[in-house]
Amino acid sequence: MLDGALLSIDGLSVAYDGSIALNGVSLQIRKGELICVVGANGAGKTSLIRSISGIVRSSSGVVKMNGANITGLPSWEICERGIAQVAEGRQIFGSLSVEENLLLGGSLKRAKAHQLETLEFVYQLFDRLRERRRQLAGTLSGGEQQMLAIGRAIMSKPEIVMFDEPSIGLSPALTDVMFGVVESLHKQGITVLLVEQNVAKSLALSDRGYVLENGSIVLHGSSHELLNNSEIQRAYLGM
């Protein structure tokens, strides 16, 4: 166990209709860290994020935020604790305007009082979203929708943001932009849990990393160690 972990997960398991998606995963994130969880398709990355956020029920294990047990709380109460996510597939509201999407992200009790300031902050971060704020979110390009999903997460004034494969479906150039955004958010003091298939780029960005395979953590360590690990180089980095 790390001392003073912001988010700590101990023995988390998830099963869908009898098949195990996540098997006793433990990990800790300190305040201000940027850590990544890397793994192939189907390794359990999305199950990890959805069970932390209460969207999917875990079958066993404990999730603690700031020392308080939040296991089994409904998703909206977990959001109130300051855990936001940029979900797989973005999950924006396509038939609502860009600004309505952002305001929905900022409708939690913890964020409501500062809604307009945070909105301004998001617009400064993503000029594109300000230009298109009256437009329906469904008409944005893939990259813009990803910006919107990130902006919507920021609107909740989170302590930690979990990114579920933010680079998926984006061109290499946009992928770099996206990782740049993750990095700059981290530099502004937001704790980041980055879940990715893009192992090289995620490790290059993060302080520490965990490797998820078939629902279990098989390796973890500093990103530097992992990048130099021969198994990882062979299995994920094609060296």
Place this chain on the structure above:
Amino acid sequence: MLSLWLNVLASGILLGLVYGLVALGLTIIFGVMRVVNFAHGEMVVFGVYIGYWAVRLCNVPIIVAAAIAAVLMFFFGYLLEASIVKRFVNRPHHYQFIVFIGLSLLFSGVLLVAFGPDPRPTASELSFSTVSLGFVTLDLARLQAAITAGLLIALLGVYLRFSSFGRALRAAADNRLGGLVVGLNIPRVYAVTFGIGAACAGVAGALISPLFDAQPYLAVDFTLLAFVTVIVGGLGSFSGALLGGLVIGVAEAIAALMFTPSLKTALPYALLIIILIFRPRGFFGAKEI
């Protein structure tokens, strides 16, 4: 002759607005929760009985009876969702059909036991008053029902468009998972949505209580009518429900005039089939609550 046609057209439009309100309740529930409320007609009939008893016992104006129906039916819908419907929201459609058909039979049975099968005319003074506007003579009960229904539809539209709950409701309709991601209390949104849907049906029922005798068997007609209206307009569409209501109201009135009153209920179905052949998704067949 022209004045007869105008009168029929006007009365069709007036009733159509009330049908629109009924259909709106059904379409909001479907649009947000993707469940089909087969007990919607019973909720209209609850409203008719509320209108009947409020006028009979307290002699209040129909508008007040409608307000009572709105409050009672909102809580009824809210509690029904929070106790029973929510357990079936994520189940396959055929499970839901059985539950709602069961509820519809249960509600009809309760009405039958409580009030008997005989029609009860509300017969307020309003039922017999008319107002003349040059070419057309309108009956006052119908005019009042239509104006109230029209105002409520407009108010509901503004509320859903501009209030923060309306935004949450539209978000939940658009993307349930997205709603969970941003921390919407989806069960609460669903219960309130069902309450709003039931209130629409109840208010419409109370408004037409001077026009239709309160009777348990009325429910089936209203359920079917709401379905036809919603399908003509496009399932899940706000403006579709309103347009569908007007089309059905006018079609009924014209059928009664041109052919025979017995065809009054058949024509909307003929219309439904024709429209579905040419526009399989109705006039506004999309998600746009």
